[in-house]
Amino acid sequence: MTNTSEQATPLQLRNRDDIVLRLEHLVVNFQVGKQTVQAVSDVSLDVALGETLGLVGESGCGKSTVGRAIMQLPPPSAGRVLFKGQDLSNMSGEALRQTRTGLQMIFQDPISSLNPRRKVRDIVAEGLQIWRRPNQDARVREVMEAVGLDPDTVADRRPHQFSGGQCQRICIARSLALDPDVLICDEPVSALDVSVQAQILNLLEDMKQRYQLTMVFVAHNLAVVKNVSDRVAVMYLGKLCEIGNAEAIYARPAHPYTRALLASIPDMDPDARGQQDKIPLLQGDLPSPANPPSGCRFRTRCPNAQARCAEVEPVMQAVADSMTPDHFVACHFPL
Amino acid sequence: MPAKKHPKIESRAQNFARALQQVFGRGFGPGFWLAVVWLLIVAFCALFADWLPVRDPLDPVIANRLNGPFTSNLLGADGLGRDIFARLIHGARVSVVIGLTAVSIGMLIGGALGIIAGYFRGHFERALMAVLDVILAFPWLVLLLALVAFIGQSLFAISVAIGFLWIPAYARVARANTLSVVQREYVLAAKAMGASTSRILIKEVLPNVILPVLAYGLVAMGLVIIVESALAFLGLSVEAPQPTWGGMISEGKRHLATAVHVAVIPSVTMFLTVLSLNFVGDRLRSRFDVKESNL
Amino acid sequence: MRQPEHMESNASLLQVNNLSIRLNSAAGLVHAVEDVSFTLKAGQTLGIVGESGSGKSVMARSLMNLLPRRAVAQRKGSVLLSGREISTLSERELQRLRGPDIAMIFQDPMTALNPVLTICVQVSEPLQQHLGMSKQAARARAIELLDAVGIPDAVNRIDQYPHQLSGGMRQRVVIAIALTCNPSLLIADEPTTALDVTVQRQILDLLTGLQKERRMGMLLITHDLGVVASRADFIAVMYAGRLVEVAPANTLFKSMQHPYTEALFNSIPRINDASHTRLQAIPGRPPQLHNPAPGCAFAPRCPYAQQRCHRETPPVVQAEQAGHLHACFYPVSAPVALGGVR
Numbered sequence: 004m005t006n007t008s009e010q011a012t013p014l015q016l017r018n019r020d021d022i023v024l025r026l027e028h029l030v031v032n033f034q035v036g037k038q039t040v041q042a043v044s045d046v047s048l049d050v051a052l053g054e055t056l057g058l059v060g061e062s063g064c065g066k067s068t069v070g071r072a073i074m075q076l077p078p079p080s081a082g083r084v085l086f087k088g089q090d091l092s093n094m095s096g097e098a099l100r101q102t103r104t105g106l107q108m109i110f111q112d113p114i115s116s117l118n119p120r121r122k123v124r125d126i127v128a129e130g131l132q133i134w135r136r137p138n139q140d141a142r143v144r145e146v147m148e149a150v151g152l153d154p155d156t157v158a159d160r161r162p163h164q165f166s167g168g169q170c171q172r173i174c175i176a177r178s179l180a181l182d183p184d185v186l187i188c189d190e191p192v193s194a195l196d197v198s199v200q201a202q203i204l205n206l207l208e209d210m211k212q213r214y215q216l217t218m219v220f221v222a223h224n225l226a227v228v229k230n231v232s233d234r235v236a237v238m239y240l241g242k243l244c245e246i247g248n249a250e251a252i253y254a255r256p257a258h259p260y261t262r263a264l265l266a267s268i269p270d271m272d273p274d275a276r277g278q279q280d281k282i283p284l285l286q287g288d289l290p291s292p293a294n295p296p297s298g299c300r301f302r303t304r305c306p307n308a309q310a311r312c313a314e315v316e317p318v319m320q321a322v323a324d325s326m327t328p329d330h331f332v333a334c335h336f337p338l
Numbered sequence: 339m340p341a342k343k344h345p346k347i348e349s350r351a352q353n354f355a356r357a358l359q360q361v362f363g364r365g366f367g368p369g370f371w372l373a374v375v376w377l378l379i380v381a382f383c384a385l386f387a388d389w390l391p392v393r394d395p396l397d398p399v400i401a402n403r404l405n406g407p408f409t410s411n412l413l414g415a416d417g418l419g420r421d422i423f424a425r426l427i428h429g430a431r432v433s434v435v436i437g438l439t440a441v442s443i444g445m446l447i448g449g450a451l452g453i454i455a456g457y458f459r460g461h462f463e464r465a466l467m468a469v470l471d472v473i474l475a476f477p478w479l480v481l482l483l484a485l486v487a488f489i490g491q492s493l494f495a496i497s498v499a500i501g502f503l504w505i506p507a508y509a510r511v512a513r514a515n516t517l518s519v520v521q522r523e524y525v526l527a528a529k530a531m532g533a534s535t536s537r538i539l540i541k542e543v544l545p546n547v548i549l550p551v552l553a554y555g556l557v558a559m560g561l562v563i564i565v566e567s568a569l570a571f572l573g574l575s576v577e578a579p580q581p582t583w584g585g586m587i588s589e590g591k592r593h594l595a596t597a598v599h600v601a602v603i604p605s606v607t608m609f610l611t612v613l614s615l616n617f618v619g620d621r622l623r624s625r626f627d628v629k630e631s632n633l
Numbered sequence: 634m635r636q637p638e639h640m641e642s643n644a645s646l647l648q649v650n651n652l653s654i655r656l657n658s659a660a661g662l663v664h665a666v667e668d669v670s671f672t673l674k675a676g677q678t679l680g681i682v683g684e685s686g687s688g689k690s691v692m693a694r695s696l697m698n699l700l701p702r703r704a705v706a707q708r709k710g711s712v713l714l715s716g717r718e719i720s721t722l723s724e725r726e727l728q729r730l731r732g733p734d735i736a737m738i739f740q741d742p743m744t745a746l747n748p749v750l751t752i753c754v755q756v757s758e759p760l761q762q763h764l765g766m767s768k769q770a771a772r773a774r775a776i777e778l779l780d781a782v783g784i785p786d787a788v789n790r791i792d793q794y795p796h797q798l799s800g801g802m803r804q805r806v807v808i809a810i811a812l813t814c815n816p817s818l819l820i821a822d823e824p825t826t827a828l829d830v831t832v833q834r835q836i837l838d839l840l841t842g843l844q845k846e847r848r849m850g851m852l853l854i855t856h857d858l859g860v861v862a863s864r865a866d867f868i869a870v871m872y873a874g875r876l877v878e879v880a881p882a883n884t885l886f887k888s889m890q891h892p893y894t895e896a897l898f899n900s901i902p903r904i905n906d907a908s909h910t911r912l913q914a915i916p917g918r919p920p921q922l923h924n925p926a927p928g929c930a931f932a933p934r935c936p937y938a939q940q941r942c943h944r945e946t947p948p949v950v951q952a953e954q955a956g957h958l959h960a961c962f963y964p965v966s967a968p969v970a971l972g973g974v975r
C-alpha cells in the first residue's frame with residue numbers, strides 16, 4: 004500500500020484539466036502508545052477548480068485528518084497530495100511553506116483558532132507579514148469588509164471581545180488575506196449557534212464566488228454539507244465509501260452506510276414519523292480504528308452484509324444507474 | 339457589538355482604558371491592593387535604603403541594647419544595640435535582590451528550556467525532564483549548601499545558587515503551558531500561513547506562556563525569600579555585617595527569652611512580604627486562567 | 634400518532650408556574666430564566682428547544698435544584714411535582730426525590746460517569762440506597778437494566794470501567810442509572826449532542842421507547858429542532874430565558890406564531906433543498922442576558938418588529954388552536970405548507 008508508484012490510478016479520480024487538488028492513495032498513521040492506528044487508509048479523491056467537495060462521516064472516520072494531511076499538518080504517512088500538479092508531500096521545508104500559501108484552512112473552534120493575546124488586525128495580517136506583502140493595511144481592510152467586519156471598530160480589539168460567529172468571520176478573513184486557491188473548512192459551523200450557522204454558511208458561499216475559491220468542506224452534519232457542496236465524499240473508519248455529485252448521492256445513495264447516515268437525520272415533520280423507520284437502523288457502534296474489521300470495514304454494522312464482505316475488501320466502482328457521471332461506490336452489493 | 343459611530347481617534351484611548359480595566363478593574367478586592375501597597379513599600383525601601391532618613395544599620399549603640407519598640411528606636415534595637423527599623427529597611431535590599439535575581443535566572447533558563455521542550459517534544463523533552471526530575475528529587479538544602487560552599491557567599495553567588503534550584507519548577511510550568519498552547523488551532527493556522535518556527539515561538543507561544551510564568555514568579559519570589567532566610571539561619575547567607583531578614587531572625591533567637599521583638603519583628607515583616615507575594619501572584623494567575631477559560 | 638389530548642391521566646406530573654431565575658456572574662445579574670410556565674403530564678414528552686445561553690439548561694437544573702447555591706441570586710415561581718411544591722424543599726428532602734421521582738441525563742456521557750468505579754457499582758448504588766436492595770439483588774437488577782437499555786452482553790460488561798465503553802454505550806449506562814428507581818419524570822439535557830448521528834438515533838429510539846413503556850414524563854432539552862420535532866408531543870421554544878412559543882409538535886411547524894420560531898426553522902439547511910440554496914440567516918446574535926433591554930428580547934433581530942416590541946414585553950397568549958401559546962404582539966399566522974421538510 005505504501006508503494007504508490009506501482010499502484011493503478013484509482014477509478015474515482017477524474018481525467019480533467021481543471022483539477023486543483025488531487026489525493027492519491029493517502030495514508031495517515033498515528034502512533035497511539037505502541038500501537039499504530041491507521042486514521043486514513045488509502046483515500047484517493049480530487050477537487051476541480053471552483054468546486055466544493057463535502058467530506059462527511061462520523062467522528063473518528065478520518066475526515067478531519069484528511070483535511071489536515073492536505074495541508075501537510077502533519078504530512079501523510081504515504082500517498083501523494085497534488086496541488087495544481089505539484090506534489091506537496093515531496094517538497095522540502097522552504098518550497099512547501101511557499102506553495103502552501105495557496106491552501107488555507109478554517110477550524111471548528113473559532114475561539115481556539117485565534118491567539119488571545121493578539122489584536123484582530125495582527126491576526127488577519129499574519130500571512131501578509133510573514134511574506135512581507137505590499138499594501139498590507141489595504142488588504143486587511145478589504146478582507147475584513149468582505150467578511151462583514153467593520154475594520155475601524157474591530158481591528159484594535161482582541162478575540163475574546165467577540166462572539167463565536169464573529170471569531171469565525173475573523174478566521175475567514177485571515178485565511179483569505181493571502182488570496183488562496185483552496186480553502187479547507189474543518190467543521191466550520193458545528194461550534195456555532197443554530198441561528199449563526201446560516202450567516203457563516205452564506206458568507207462562505209459569498210467568499211467562494213468573490214475570490215474564486217475551491218473548497219474542501221469537512222463536516223458531520225449532512226444537511227450542512229449538502230447545502231455547500233457540489234460533490235460529496237463519504238468516509239467510514241478511514242476509508243472512502245462513496246463519492247459523487249451531491250444531489251445524486253443524497254437522492255440515491257449507493258452505499259448502505261450513506262443510506263443509514265441519511266436515514267439517521269431526525270425528521271422535521273412530525274407527521275412523517277415512522278416513514279424513515281423502513282430503513283433498518285444501524286446496530287452497534289463504530290469498531291476501533293486500531294483493529295478494523297476484515298474485508299469491508301462497514302460489514303459489522305451493515306444490514307446487507309454477506310460472507311464475501313468479510314473476505315474481500317471492496318474496490319471503487321462506478322454506480323451503474325446514477326443520475327450523474329463520476330459517482331463511485333466501494334461496496335460489493337451497492338444499493 | 340460596537341456601534342459604528344465611534345470615531346477612530348477615540349477608539350484607541352477607549353481600547354487602552356478597556357484593557358486597563360480588564361487587567362486591573364474588577365474583582366481583585368481590597369486585600370489584593372493592600373498586598374500590592376505593601377510590596378511597593380518593600381521595593382521602595384530596597385531601592386532607596388541609603389537615602390532614607392534612618393539610622394546607620396551597622397552602628398552598635400551599646401546604650402540601646404535590646405530596646406523595646408517605640409523607645410528611642412522606632413522598632414527597638416537588637417542585641418548589639420543596632421536599630422531594627424534601619425536594619426529591616428537595608429535587609430529588604432538583600433531579600434529583593436536575591437528574590438529578583440534568583441527568580442529571573444530560574445525564569446529565563448527554566449522558561450526557555452520548558453518552552454523548547456514543550457514545543458519540540460521528542461528526545462530533548464525526555465532528556466530534559468529526566469534531568470529536572472533528578473534535580474527536584476535531590477534534597478534542595480544539601481544541594482544549596484554544596485553550591486554555596488563551592489561558589490562562595492556573595493550576594494550574587496547566593497542569588498545564582500537559589501536561581502539554579504528554581505530552574506526545574508519554571509521549566510515545568512513553561513512546558514505545561516506550552517503543551518496546551520501548541521494544541522490550539524491558531525498555532526496550526528500560523529503554520530498553514532507559512533510562519534517559521536521562530537516566529538511561531540515568539541508570536542504565538544511566548545505571549546501565551548509568559549503571563550502564567552510571570553504570575554508563578556511572584557509566588558516563587560516569596561519562596562526564594564524564605565530559602566534565603568533558611569540559609570541565613572545556617573549562617574550561609576550573605577556575610578555577617580550586611581543585614582538580612584533571615585540573619586536578623588537568626589540573631590534574634592538568642593534573645594527570645596528576654597526580648598521577643600528582636601526575632602518577631604523581622605519574622606512578621608517577612609511573613610507579610612511572602613504572604614503578599616503569594617496573594618498577588620495567585621490572584622494574577624487565576625485572573626489569567628479565567629481569561630483563558632472565558633475565551 | 635401520539636395525541637396528547639387522548640392521554641387518560643388529567644393530573645399534571647410537572648407544573649412550573651412563573652419560574653424566574655437570576656444568576657450571579659462577574660458581569661452582573663444574569664436573567665437566565667424569565668417567567669417560564671408549562672405543564673407536563675405523565676407519559677408525555679415536552680421538547681424544549683433553544684440556542685446556547687437561552688436558559689434551557691439552567692431551567693432544567695433548577696427543577697432538580699442542581700444549580701450551585703452561590704450562583705443563584707434569585708429564584709421565583711413554583712414547581713409542582715405530582716401536585717407537591719418542590720422548590721421550597723430542603724436539600725435532604727430533595728435528595729429523596731432525586732432517583733425515585735426525578736432523574737436526569739446529561740449531555741456528556743464521558744463526565745457523567747465516575748471513571749474509577751465499575752459500571753456495576755454505579756448502576757447498583759442507587760438501588761441499594763433508595764430501594765434498600767441487597768448487593769446481590771442490586772447486581773441482578775443492574776444487569777436487567779443494562780439489558781433493557783440495549784447493552785449487549787450485559788453480564789460481562791457490568792464489571793467494566795467507563796473508559797472501556799464507547800460513547801453510545803456510556804450514554805446507555807447513564808440512561809440505565811437514571812432508570813434505576815423508576816422515576817416518574819426524566820429530564821434529558823442534550824442527551825445526544827455529544828454522539829454521532831447514527832448513534833443519536835439509537836439513543837433517541839431507546840429513550841422514547843422506555844418513556845412510553847414506563848409512562849414517564851420526559852423533558853427533552855436540545856438545540857436541534859429535528860430531534861424535538863421527531864420525538865416530542867409538545868415543543869417549547871426558548872429564547873433569552875423566556876418560552877416564546879409552546880405548541881403540540883404536530884402543529885407547531887405548520888402554524889408557527891412567533892417570528893423567532895419561524896426564523897430558526899427557516900435558517901436551518903435542509904437535506905431536501907438543492908445544493909447552494911441560499912439560507913435565510915437570522916441577522917445579529919442572541920442577546921446578552923445581563924441587563925436585558927426592555928421589550929421583546931427578539932425585537933432587535935425580528936423582521937416584523939414594531940415600536941411597541943422595543944418597549945413592552947409581550948405576554949404569553951393563546952393562539953387560535955387549543956394548546957398553542959406564544960409571546961408575540963404581531964404573530965406570524967400564515968400556515969406553512971410542510972411537504973417532507975427535513
